[in-house]
Amino acid sequence: MGRERILITVKTYPTLSRKHGELVCTAGVREDSSWIRLYPIPFRLLDYKDRYAKFDWIETTLVKSSSDPRPETYHPVDSNDIVNHGNLGLDDEWRERRRIILEKGQVQTRLADIITAAHENRYSLTVFKPAKILDFIWEEDDRDWNPDKIQQMRNAADQGELFAGGDDWRQTFNLIPKLPYKFSYRFADAAGRESELQVLDWEAGQLYWNCLRQCNGIESLALAKVRQKYLDTFRNTDLHFFLGTTKEYHSWALNPWVIIGVFPIPHKHQLELL
Secondary structure: OEEEEEEEEEEEOOEEEOOOEEEEEEEEEOOOOOEEEEEEEOHHHOOHHHOOOOOEEEEEEEEEOOOOOOOOEEEEOOOOOOEEEEEOOOHHHHHHHHHHHHHOOOEEOOHHHHHHHHHOOOOOEEEEOOOEEEEEEEEEOOOOOOHHHHHHHHHHHHOOOOOOOHHHHHHHOOOOOOOOEEEEEEEEOOOOOEEEEEEOEHHHHHHHHHHHHHOOOOHHHHHHHHHHHHHHHHHOOEEEEEEEEOOOOOOOOOOOEEEEEEEEEOOOOOOOOO
C-alpha cells in the first residue's frame, strides 16, 4: 500500500509472543481519520531514534497483514524505517487532536453497533464515547510471565528465528515486568447497556509501576492512585475510549472489544466562533 503518515494514538502494554518476542500493539489514525493497526512491532527493540510516543506523527511503508483478517491490520515492511515527524501537542484545549480524532472521525456510542461491526469484519478499531462511567476496577493476575513462553522465545533466539542479532538480545534484553493486576472500566452506553471492558493501555501499566515506587511498594496504595486518576480525574473530562478487538475473539465473541487507550480530552468551555 506504500508509504503512510500515521498519528499514533494507541500503545498497549507489552505481551509475549514465541514468534515475535515482546510485542506492543500500536494503532493510530491517518490524516483522514481512518484507523490503522501496526502489528507486530517489537517496540522496545527498535533503535531509540525509531521509537515513538503517543500522538507522534510517524511515516513508514506498510503492507497488509496476511495472517490477520481484521481490515485495519498492517505491518511495516522494515521496522527500522519508521520516521518520526514530531508530536501533536495539547495547544488550545487539544484542538488538533479533537479535530482529527473526534470531528473528522466517527465516534460510536452503542455497544450493539460495534459488536455487530466486528462480527461482520467491517472494522476492529474505533473511538467510543461512554454515556456514563460507573467504576474503574482491578483483579489479581499472574505475577510472572509464563516460563514456557519465555523459554520458547529464548529457543527461537538461539536458532536465529527471533530478531536480528539474537545474541545481543539474549545478553542485554530484560523483559518488562508483568502487571500483577488487570484493570477494567465499567460503563453504560447511549442505550443504557452496561458493560465491563479490560484496559490494555501501556500508560495504565506504567502508571501502576510509578505509583508503586512512590508508595514504597505498598500495592493497595498504588492501586488507589491508579483508580484516582482513571476514575476521578478522567471522569471530569470529555472521556472517550479507543477500542480494539482481539484477533482471537474478533469474529465470534459476545463482546470482542477491549479498551486499548483512553482519550481524556478537556471539555470545551465555549463554542468556537465561526
